[in-house]
Amino acid sequence: MNIVLGVTGGIAAYKSVALARLLVEAGHEVHVVPTDDALRFVGKPTWEAISRHPVTTSVHEDVPEVRHVALGQRADLVVIAPATANTLARMTAGLADDLLGTTLLATRAPVLVAPAMHTEMWQHAATQDNVAILRRRGVLFIGPESGRLTGNDSGPGRMSEPEQIFARVAELLADSDSDSLAQDLGGQDLGTQDPGAQNPEPTTALSADTSGPLAGLRILVSAGGTREPIDPVRFIGNRSSGRQGVAVAAAAAARGAKVVLLSANIDDSVLAEVADNPAVRVVPVGTAAELESAAHAGSAGAEVVIMAAAVSDYRVAGVSEEKIRKEDSDGPPTLTLLENPDILAGLVRDRRPGQVLVGFAAETAADEVELMERGRRKLARKGVDLLAVNSVGWSEGFESSDNTLHIIEASGALVERISGTKQQTADALLDAVAAVLR
Numbered sequence: 001m002n003i004v005l006g007v008t009g010g011i012a013a014y015k016s017v018a019l020a021r022l023l024v025e026a027g028h029e030v031h032v033v034p035t036d037d038a039l040r041f042v043g044k045p046t047w048e049a050i051s052r053h054p055v056t057t058s059v060h061e062d063v064p065e066v067r068h069v070a071l072g073q074r075a076d077l078v079v080i081a082p083a084t085a086n087t088l089a090r091m092t093a094g095l096a097d098d099l100l101g102t103t104l105l106a107t108r109a110p111v112l113v114a115p116a117m118h119t120e121m122w123q124h125a126a127t128q129d130n131v132a133i134l135r136r137r138g139v140l141f142i143g144p145e146s147g148r149l150t151g152n153d154s155g156p157g158r159m160s161e162p163e164q165i166f167a168r169v170a171e172l173l174a175d176s177d178s179d180s181l182a183q184d185l186g187g188q189d190l191g192t193q194d195p196g197a198q199n200p201e202p203t204t205a206l207s208a209d210t211s212g213p214l215a216g217l218r219i220l221v222s223a224g225g226t227r228e229p230i231d232p233v234r235f236i237g238n239r240s241s242g243r244q245g246v247a248v249a250a251a252a253a254a255r256g257a258k259v260v261l262l263s264a265n266i267d268d269s270v271l272a273e274v275a276d277n278p279a280v281r282v283v284p285v286g287t288a289a290e291l292e293s294a295a296h297a298g299s300a301g302a303e304v305v306i307m308a309a310a311v312s313d314y315r316v317a318g319v320s321e322e323k324i325r326k327e328d329s330d331g332p333p334t335l336t337l338l339e340n341p342d343i344l345a346g347l348v349r350d351r352r353p354g355q356v357l358v359g360f361a362a363e364t365a366a367d368e369v370e371l372m373e374r375g376r377r378k379l380a381r382k383g384v385d386l387l388a389v390n391s392v393g394w395s396e397g398f399e400s401s402d403n404t405l406h407i408i409e410a411s412g413a414l415v416e417r418i419s420g421t422k423q424q425t426a427d428a429l430l431d432a433v434a435a436v437l438r
């Protein structure tokens with residue numbers, strides 16, 4: 001595979017030498033594209049020797065082959081490691097005054113970014129806004145991790161280890177080798193350049209309804225619950241089993257839709273309902289940030305987006321690289337939480353014309369009046385076409401095969417209150433979607 005390895009001006013550039021070596025040894029064609037500042041940290045001869053290709057930062061070399069266009073077009077994947085705060089800002093603005101900037105604009109390949117910087121720079125609102133914008137455009141992120149930084153500092157901002165990045169690259173290439181989420185939904189192209197190499201979209205299941213209002217539509221469904229790591233063994237999660245979202249995916253496929261299911265930590269026994277369905281492609285996601293990237297990439301090609309996954313509102317600042325041990329601390333640790341982006345609001349903001357957006361709201365409420373009030377407030381805040389509100393508590397809503405949904409439309413009116421199996425509630429929801437489409 002052709003990989004462009006962008007390297008920018010941080011101390012972690014030295015770690016990318018190991019990454020380049022791993023990629024070359026795995027048999028990939030690696031073209032290193034450093035920034036001028038990156039070469040202050042690791043020089044050109046190192047990159048040329050490791051990658052076995054000439055290295056330049058400039059668009060004015062190899063002009064006859066228009067190097068930036070050639071590199072961008074030929075790439076199967078672009079990896080930027082380390083990515084400085086400056087480069088993230090430049091990517092957000094689409095600046096193209098060096099070889100890396102122009103290559104990034106000229107490529108349709110997936111872009112994986114491994115940020116590295118001091119904690120203050122990483123947490124600065126400017127950097128976080130840039131990251132959010134890039135994620136929305138489908139740029140993929142790995143890290144940063146929490147750990148030792150330059151000098152005596154430590155905290156979030158450390159570049160992921162070369163082996164971690166290498167493993168992620170292998171996953172991404174395996175994905176683009178088969179079929180990509182974007183191709184499945186015909187949207188934002190995260191995959192290969194050669195249309196002949198693209199696999200077909202998910203086919204419609206043989207027994208599916210091919211005449212109803214959902215037949216042939218591309219539907220993105222999220223299900224399950226996100227997990228936010230605290231350390232390598234612990235996470236903050238929720239009790240969502242994914243049953244309701246999986247039932248929606250299965251019901252949509254039965255109505256002839258092509259479905260991509262973003263599966264957040266769903267047990268295989270629950271996924272079994274769609275495992276052999278050719279019309280459903282399951283894409284695993286873990287954290288809210290991963291779900292956000294996948295949702296934005298997938299929604300670009302979907303006529304209907306149904307976000308049923310329970311997403312953590314917060315993530316942990318300073319995820320520990322090692323297991324937090326009781327014997328190493330003076331007392332109970334304090335977890336600092338950072339707010340996660342509002343995925344549904346972002347999808348509404350970036351929606352394509354005519355796209356139907358459906359949200360879910362799991363609420364604890366004293367009675368149905370309070371439940372509906374909470375639902376209507378959420379509907380107004382989010383701006384979705386339909387909101388499916390369900391009551392949750394210690395013993396209701398989760399991990400059961402039954403559910404009660406209050407389906408509210410954009411005006412705030414109750415479309416239907418449906419109690420039954422999760423398959424029945426899924427069908428009622430899709431009836432409401434079909435009505436909005438009409």
Ligand SMILES: Cc1cc2nc3c(=O)[nH]c(=O)nc-3n(C[C@H](O)[C@H](O)[C@H](O)COP(=O)(O)O)c2cc1C
Pocket residue numbers: 007008009010011012035036037038083084085086087116117118121150
């Ligand atoms: C010793 C040193 C280490 C640096 N490390 C980082 C870093 O890890 N992350 C970062 O964002 N900037 C870092 N910088 C600042 C960048 O080098 C600077 O913002 C530069 O303009 C980045 O240019 P580039 O993004 O075009 O490579 C460092 C600067 C110095 C002098």
